């Protein structure tokens with residue numbers, strides 16, 4: 308959530324890439340199912356979703372390795388159905404890097420440029436430039452099997468960037484890297500994207516990665532885009548229970564809208580508890596309340612009388628994660644609620660222990676009311 | 680730790696079974712290649728005689744050291760000088776090399792695309808295709824070559840088909856020509872080219888082809904800049920597997936070829952069985968072997984160089 312997301316209202320009217328209800332079936336599995344999606348110029352766009360939801364297939368459709376069974380894929384306003392992969396101004400960084408083992412690092416980076424019939428000197432200059440860009444100066448003569456995993460990843464990146472594609476597709480580019488290198492690479496990718504002014508589409512199933520690098524994220528489920536928005540919007544205003552549960556941690560409470568009044572609604576759950584939430588919903592609607600753990604306050608003693616939405620319970624599990632601690636609190640009726648507290652002060656032990664009695668509260672505007 | 684060091688200490692006491700396993704290939708080579716080769720080498724240094732065996736000298740162990748001295752002094756390189764001095768052998772060698780080179784080229788041109796197509800066929804169909812390539816092995820080689828005589832003879836299947844199709848008026852002479860030899864050789868050796876080539880195409884990483892296409896390389900060019908350079912070892916192995924035996928081939932040229940220019944295998948056969956000149960035949964065989972070491976050595980050299988480059 309640290310990215311400076313380009314707010315959706317700032318987006319230009321004409322998308323660079325447009326999927327128009329595209330379907331791709333393998334046998335009777337719909338890997339991509341009537342999917343529509345717009346990606347704009349200069350965007351760093353992430354495809355996020357569980358394994359097998361069709362992310363790779365979507366990239367391969369755009370690169371031209373798969374043909375859609377239905378729908379249209381537009382690039383710069385033109386249907387690219389008839390354009391073979393080698394003519395598309397789109398380059399892909401493969402998940403396994405797919406470096407040519409018989410060529411040197413420089414040969415790999417130069418491969419795409421050679422296909423364009425560029426002059427030797429121009430190619431050499433561009434290769435130098437790309438190797439400098441990914442900080443691999445001096446390794447041009449090595450072969451891929453003489454490199455470390457991280458270096459190989461950089462060669463793959465340099466190779467896919469060398470032709471300055473209109474769109475760069477990255478299929479889980481950091482899956483093989485350790486956490487430190489991964490974080491470093493994430494920032495380098497963001498910096499590169501901003502500097503080169505290209506459009507990046509990255510596939511990942513790591514949500515913190517998607518949130519770190521991307522301006523916008525498309526959350527996918529079973530071949531469809533369930534929500535496409537900025538990271539903050541996806542996190543704070545998920546459009547469905549599924550998105551709320553998939554992105555980040557969440558407590559879900561199901562209930563019925565009892566009454567509404569000036570943008571505030573009173574929700575009643577099965578156990579007869581009442582909640583006040585800030586939401587515009589119709590009375591009588593079946594809804595779910597989604598509560599992020601960090602928005603719930605924990606009180607060691609009884610909550611102040613004016614605190615809204617208070618609940619009493621007992622700590623049943625404590626997880627110390629360094630910067631934050633997560634508490635699982637069992638309410639009197641057995642429901643377990645998760646709450647996160649930032650560890651602001653340096654304390655040797657936990658302030659709250661298992662079996663401590665606690666009171667929870669949350670403000671009406673902390674909750675997300677979901678009708679789907 | 681202690682366990683490991685004790686294992687190391689007992690290194691000299693590796694079980695007899697383990698040693699036998701390591702030694703087995705060497706024993707095999709010693710028994711079935713080196714010893715026969717030394718015998719042939721010895722015969723090639725002898726001189727022809729009307730005796731049993733038909734050459735001299737024969738090592739007489741009963742005569743002790745003197746026998747050995749007589750034996751060694753009886754050896755000479757005469758046969759090699761004879762071979763070198765007679766054009767017949769030289770032509771025979773050159774003819775063999777030419778036939779082997781031409782047929783290996785044809786085999787590459789036919790076999791490589793076939794192997795490539797097999798490797799690109801649907802996964803489920805590939806075992807069947809491999810079986811089809813190997814199917815001819817189920818019939819005796821000799822019978823298959825005789826079948827070709829039937830096909831190629833004047834009133835054979837080939838001429839009948841050509842006349843039926845109106846491509847020729849009169850039956851063409853196929854049998855006893857170089858063309859017949861090439862047909863027979865390419866037919867016989869095709870599996871030896873296809874199988875190694877298929878093996879190297881089959882384990883090929885498909886995403887490399889996609890990466891090449893992604894970077895703007897059309898399909899046909901990908902074959903030359905990615906597939907071939909990565910698969911050359913399999914192709915070279917196939918080519919060698921065809922070239923080497925074709926140089927010494929006897930059956931196909933003898934049954935299908937003409938009598939004017941004979942290959943070295945036929946010359947050898949004539950020396951051995953018709954002229955009963957074992958020493959000359961052995962000298963031809965040894966010279967042939969030395970000749971064939973060249974392509975094998977080149978292949979080895981290229982391979983080790985490639986391995987060195989990669990390190």
Ligand SMILES: Nc1ncnc2c1ncn2[C@@H]1O[C@H](COP(=O)(O)OP(=O)(O)OP(=O)(O)O)[C@@H](O)[C@H]1O
Pocket residue numbers: 333334336337338356357358359360361362363364365512
């Ligand atoms: N070539 C193929 N043949 C048959 N089914 C395929 C093929 N490629 C993908 N699929 C199926 O399509 C669905 C989507 O696959 P895809 O590779 O796009 O998923 P993904 O989102 O990239 O998953 P992951 O995160 O695990 O990489 C899966 O159910 C997969 O089994």
Ligand SMILES: [Mg+2]
Pocket residue numbers: 362363364
């Ligand atoms: Mg994938």
